[in-house]
Structures are given as C-alpha cells and as structure tokens.
Amino acid sequence: MAKADKAGGKTERPKPDGPAGKLVAIGEHVTQQIREGESPTIELTVRSLSNVVYDEDTQKLGVGDKTSERSFFNVAHAKKFLQTLEVAAIAKSLLDIGKHASLRDVFYMAKRTIPHTKVNVVDEQTESDKAIEDLEILTGSTREQLNINANKMGSVAGNVVIEDAGDMIDWSKLGSGGWSIPSNVESITFRKVSAKYVLYMEKAAVWERLHEDKFWLKQNCIIMSSQGQSTRGVRRLLQRLSTEHKLPIYVLTDNDPWGIYIYSVLKYGSISLAHMSDELAISDVRYLGVTSDDVERYKLERHYIKLTDKDLARLEQMANYDWFKDHAEWQRQFKLMKKAGAKVEIQSLSSRGITFISDVYLPEKIRKQEFID
C-alpha cells in the first residue's frame, strides 16, 4: 500500500474494513497495474463445472483451484472487466451509505449507455448478476454481505412461528398466500417449530393445491415452494430448518432432468454457487418424487411428454456428474427415463382426482418412507 501511495503521491485515506475494504483492494490492484503500464487483469476462480469438485465425505460441491484471468485488453473480456469494476463501485457505495439494493436495483444502477456510443455498460440483468457472483468470490463475501439482496420468491406455510424484524409471524395463519420468503433470512429467529418435516416442491401451483387442501395441517409439516430453481433465501431457510431443527426435507419435482437438478442443487450445492455450498447445501434432503416408479405405479404413462433433444442432452450430462455417477439408484432412474424417452409433470397426478396428491400420493410415500437419498 505504501508503495502505491508513493507512486500516486497521495495521502493515506482511512481504509474501510470487511467487504468494503476487499472491494477497494480489487480497485487498487487494477490502478497499480495501470500505473506500472501493465495490462490490467483480475484473477478469478473459475465458476464452471470444470472447476467444481464434489467432496464425497461432506456430499457437497466445492470450488477447485482453477483460476482464469479477466483482462481488459482482451476483446472477449473488456466488457466483463468493466462490469466487474462498475458493480464493485456500486456495492461499495451501498456499503458506504448502509442501504440494501436488490439485484434488479444494481442492474439499473449499472445500466447506462457509454457516451458517444450505442454500447450499454450492461444490457441484461444476468450480466450484473454474474458480476455480483464474481465479486462474491473475489471478496469472499456473500452478496447479502455486500448489501445486495435477491427478489423475494417463494412461499411457505406450516406449524411454525418466527420472529422477523421484531414481528412475530405464524406460518399457519397467513391466508391463502402463505409467508413470502425474503432473500435474506439470516436475521429471522424460529420461535416455535412443531412441524415434523418439510415438503419442498418445484411448482407454486402444487403448493397452492396442497395449501388449499390444508395438507400441512393434516400432516403436521411445512410446505415450501419457489417457482422453478430455488432461490438462495429458500435454500438458506431450508438449511436452517434442517440444521437447527433437524427436520427431514422432502423434495417433489417433475420427473424430468430439470426437476431432478433442482433436487441436486438443494442437496449438493449448485455449480455456479459452488463457493457457497457450505451456507446453502443441505445433505439431509430426500427426493420424494415424481420417480419413474411412480409413473408405473400410478399409471401416469398416458401423460408422458416426449423428451426433447435438449432434455436428453441434459439427462446425459447429469448422469455424468460426479455426485450422480456412482449413485446406483439415480443411475437407475436416469436409465428408466431415457428408456421411456418421456417426462411427467407433478400435476399429472391430478388425473387420479384433484386431491389425490394430498390424500393418497404424498401420505403414502411419506408413510412408507419411499424416497431417494
């Protein structure tokens, strides 16, 4: 630091600590390179499957030690390089003023057209989201620690009482919508948890079905959902219920490669957030359905939807993941799905009656403890 100051001829400014300090360090690394006439480059840990390591002992995905260089004077990197620094500056300003912003907010804060060009700093939110993920790795902080929150997505209902920001909230008394799960669940406290297990499902529509049937009441459980791939808030909440209250967690998804991957992310961690598996992965998650065996048992074959080429490619890819490769039961499931060449949606169970899922299918499976672990 002293060296940099000498070269810049500046007086020492007070250094912020924590995440903010780490953000500043990234900037100083780059300015020093520029002063010394070196090509500005940021070293990043690779966040792709090639650098994801599956730890068999912990059953969690982790990040390997492969790094890549993001260099400004590389046409393919230049824009990303700018986006990383831009988002870092935004995050620092948030920390400086002590305010939180959503991912969408950050996108709009970064989005502008570069003067005299038709080029935007960011065109889509995925770009700023990626930059935030990069900063998480670079600073070793979660985005929540950088004062950036995801959108609320996901609902929960069940025999649980929590305290959040001074309010007591009873998950069994929140009408038809349930409690919507915030992106940051670190500050909530569980006051009373009488439910026996958690049922997490891929489809919000199925959650509404079960909520209307008061399934959670009859079964004394928690039902939770977030449309599609689960958000971090949902994953973190599930992890806390699992670790703090030892509740078993059952997952219900469509019988297709994408549904099974939702389960995979919950259990082992995701490839893009492998660096955060410790906070997010939950080893005590079980796959309840819909399995290929269910299809046979409940005669769902007539609701088969043919697998597309994309589905098949994804299926192939998943079968080769380290954490599934040697898993006999999953390999059997993949084989059955491939053999059928078709997928089945959760809702196809409704063909046996609208309340079949809550009256028969789920209670039976849970009673018989029929799941894939």
Place this chain on the structure above:
Amino acid sequence: MAKGKEAAQEAGKDQTLASFSDEKQEASRATGQEEKQAAKQKEAAPSMPIAHELAKKQRDIGVGEFFARNKHLLGFDNPRKALLTVVKEAVDNALDACEEAVILPDISVQLIDMGNERFRVIVEDNGPGIVKQQVPKIFAKLLYGSKFHSRKQQRGQQGIGISAAVMYGQLTTGRPAKIRSKIGKDHLAYVCELHINTQQNKPEIVQEEEKEWSKEHGTRIEIDLEGSYQKGQQSVDEYLKHTAVVNPHVMIVYVSPKAEQLIFPRVTEQFPKQAMEIKPHPHGTELGTLMAMLHDTQFTTLQQFLQNEFSRISPAVAKEVCENARILPKTKPQDVSREDAERIAKAFQETKIMAPPTDCLSPITQELLEKGLKKEVNAEFYAAVTRDPVVYKGNPFQVEVALAYGGDQPKDKQAKLMRFANRVPLLYQQGACATSKAVAGTNWKAYGLQQSGSNLPVGPLTIVVHLASVWVPFTSESKEAIADYEDIGKEIKLALQEAGRQLQRYVHKKTKVHLQLERANIFERYIPEVANALKRLTGEDEDALVEGLKAMVKKEKIQETIDTMQAVNAEYDEDWARIGKDDSEGPEEGDGSGKEENGTADGEGDGNGLGSAPKKAAKGKKRD
C-alpha cells in the same frame, strides 16, 4: 425393302460366308425387325421405292446457305449482338493486318444510325492494304483467308468472320458491302461493292473502280445492316474499350450512332512482341490433316516433308519417325497410303519430339494488364500474373490473369470477369467459357472471398483472364467462349491461384489490421468507464487512469499501417471506366436492360454475359 428380304435370306445361309463382304455383314445384322418394317412399308407405299422420291430432294448445301440459315453460329443471334459482331470482325481483321505488317494501328470506327433499325458500320485502318485480286474473296467468300492454315497467335482464325459480316448485311438490307483498299503511296485505291452468292459461296462484284485516296495505305469497309444500338454491357463501346485496354499500342477513334466521338489513345509506341508463325507440331496433328498435308506438299521425299512441314523435326528425328513407321524416308509423300499415314501418326506419338517453340506467343504482359485494369477499376489492390507458355496437343498457349480487389466495387455482388483471347475481348457466352469454369472451380474462400458451390466468387473483385495461343479452341464460330479443354482450364486455374495467393496475403493483412483497429476502438470506448469505476472504488485520479490506459491501446500505429496499405491508383480514369457501363439515356436502358434483352434473345440465356453464371447455378440447384 429389297435389302430386308436379302438380309433374311442371307441370315438363313452360312454366316461365315456373309461376313466376307462388309455390305453383306451389315445386312445380316438387320434381321427380323427390319423385315417387319419392310412389310409394313410394302402395304403403304406405291411400287416405286421411296428412296428415289427422296433422292430428288437431295443436293449440295452451299456453305453460304448453311451459314445464312444458321446466323447464330456466327454471332448474329439478335440485332444488338449483330452490330457488335460486325464491328468486332472488321476491327479484328484491321488489327491483324496492321500487326502483320508491323504498323502501329490507327483504327477508325464509325456507326451511323440510318433509322428503321438500320446501321452503317465503317471501319478504316492504316494497314498494308489488300491487292485488288484478293479483295472480293477476302470480303465475300466464306472460309477464305490466310489465317486458317497458319499457326500464329492472331485474332482471326477461320476466314469466316468478315465475309459473314458482309453476308449478314446483305441478308438484312440487300445492300452490298463497300470496300476500299490501297497498298502503297504510288498506287491508286481499289474500290468495289461486293455481294456474296450464298449458294455457291462466291463473291460477286457489283461495281468496281480505281481512284485516288488521300491515305498512304490502308483498308476501309462499309457495311449496312439491321441492328440495334445500346450502350452498357456487351455493347460496341465496351468491346472497343476493352480492346484498347489489352492493345495499348492501338489508337481507336470511335463515333457512336449518337454521333459522340470517343478516342482511345495509343498508350505506348512500343509494338507488342511480334507473334511468330509456327509450323504444326507432330503431337497436335491428326490423321486427316497429315494426309492432306502429304497430298499437298511440294517436297519430294517423306524425310524432307517431315523436316520442312513440321516444327521440331530435325533430320535425325525425321529418320526416327520413318523407322518407327516402317516406311522408307525416300518415299514420295503422295505415294503414302492411308495405312502408312496412320503408322506415321502413330510414330509421331512414339518418337520423342521436342515440344513446339513457345516464344511465338505475344502475351499482354503483367505490367500492361495491371495498368489497363487500374484505368478501368478503382480498387485498393491489384495483382497480375503471366504464366509461362505451355503446350496443349501441339499448340502452345499462355495464360494471363489480373485481379483488382476492393475499392469502389460492390461487396455483395458476384465478381466481374473480363475475358480475352488473343487480345480480343469476349463479351458473350460467359457461362460456357473455360475461363468462367476455371474461375468458378477455384476456391476463392481460401483467398478471403465468399463463394457458394461452384459459382463465381462474391465480393469486390474484378478478374481478367487472357488466353494467347496459336489456336484458341472456341466453342463456336462466333468466337465468344473458349472451349473447356482440361489442360487449358488447369492452366487458367493455376494462374488464378497464383494471383489469388497474392490477394490472400493482402486480404489477410487487411483483415488483421482492421481487427486490431476494431479492438482498439472497443477498448477506447470502455476506458473512461473503467477509469470512472476505479475512481469511485479507490479515489484515484480519473484522468491519469484514462491516459494510462489509452497509452496501452496504440491506436495511432494501427491507423498508420492501414493508411500505408491502401494502394494509390493514379491510373484510374472515371470517364473511361464509365464507357460501356451505363447509359445516360435513361434507367430502362441501363446495363440491366442490356442484360435482359440479350438474355431473352439468346434463348437459353447463356449468352447473357455476367448474368449467366448465377442463372445457371440457380437452375442447377433446383434440380438438386
């Protein structure tokens, strides 16, 4: 009928007997089927054999009659093309005559619109003139001339062209051609009006006289014909301009039917390398030709005949040929039988004979080709290649190629192809020409251009191909396209590839520096933003960061490289380039309409110059 019966009888008899005579053998092959047919005919026909009836109609066909009816074979398919063909034949003849006499050609071409779609074509040269006795035959007898039998690189080949032009004029207007020729200072000019007797292929002198002509020597021909004049592609204008491009030693003064005068000045006083006449080479001589030569020769022994009538036959080689043919060298050429001649022809192939001399050719040369192209096309890169002469079937030939790339040329259209044979521009039948096939068969993608399948490449490119040979194999008498002989096509391709590689190097370098510039521009765009973000993160001085980053881009150096790469073309002449391209008369007469008219008039559309290749390709695709 009678034959059929006989055949049946013969077939029944001993086959071995029948096979003794050729005629009988043939008859014996025709068996039952012919008999049936004969029986049918018997019922239908009267007693007199039909053959006698038919015989009444069978008679000689005059070569004149034949061509009068098959005008398209000579390039008179439609009125516009007819006008061009007449001009072309007259100019080609004039240039050949001047060059033979080593006179720098001054050619005057005048087209007069006589109304009613009639034109008068007047072509005058300063050549050596033609002696009085020869004038009628040269201008009014088809297949008469000096060039057919000589092996020399020249424009005319067959002795058809100019007389066909005269005949076409006569057929369409009924008027005779007017010829005036003077052979020297102390002579009077011979002036005559000529008709062709198409039945007998004989000249008929309508009127003749001798009179003063201010010119020292030269020839002037005047032909009236039915035609149509249009500027643009495939026009007289374009033909004359391209002629001037590849004949820089020629001056042409041209007066168009719109009474505009265009002067194509002489670019160089230097006479092109003299094309030499060579004797036929044994390897390119076919049996029939050999027999005719044996019959006509002045020499008294076979040895002398071989030594003197062919190129590359030394006394030793002549003896070897005789030995290989098992004929005495002393044999009288006229006594050589067909079988003997066949053995000689075979001996030609078996005996090792040097390839014919190739110094007899007169290429345009790389330098002049490039210069001419620069005048015509404003491009950024030029390349020209003159290949060494090679021999095909005893005929020496030489290929030259020039390319003009980039500049003002359209990027999304097919490359423009300019074709020349023995310094004559070829304007029609591009699709059928060996040059187009060679261009289409060359992989231009390797040289940085676009190309789909076997089509002409797409991109800002003009390609010039010149074939010089003592005998150019045209696809037809109208001399519009070069026949696609393998060896010729191969040689053209090699020349194109050689030029293409030069182009590739240029395109590659150009792409590289432009890419560098593009990258530099991208970085420059981001620099202020990066500096700003860094300032917000670290408080560092923004301007210093901008300067630091900009110094690393090195944009000035890249721009400098680009500037030095652009060729400066001082030769380009905008007015010149416009000749033969556009028509100031109006949009419907632009080069598009020229194409269209010729496309339809040519029937199959293969005469349609530039448009032909893509059209054909499209047809081919549909069939696939």
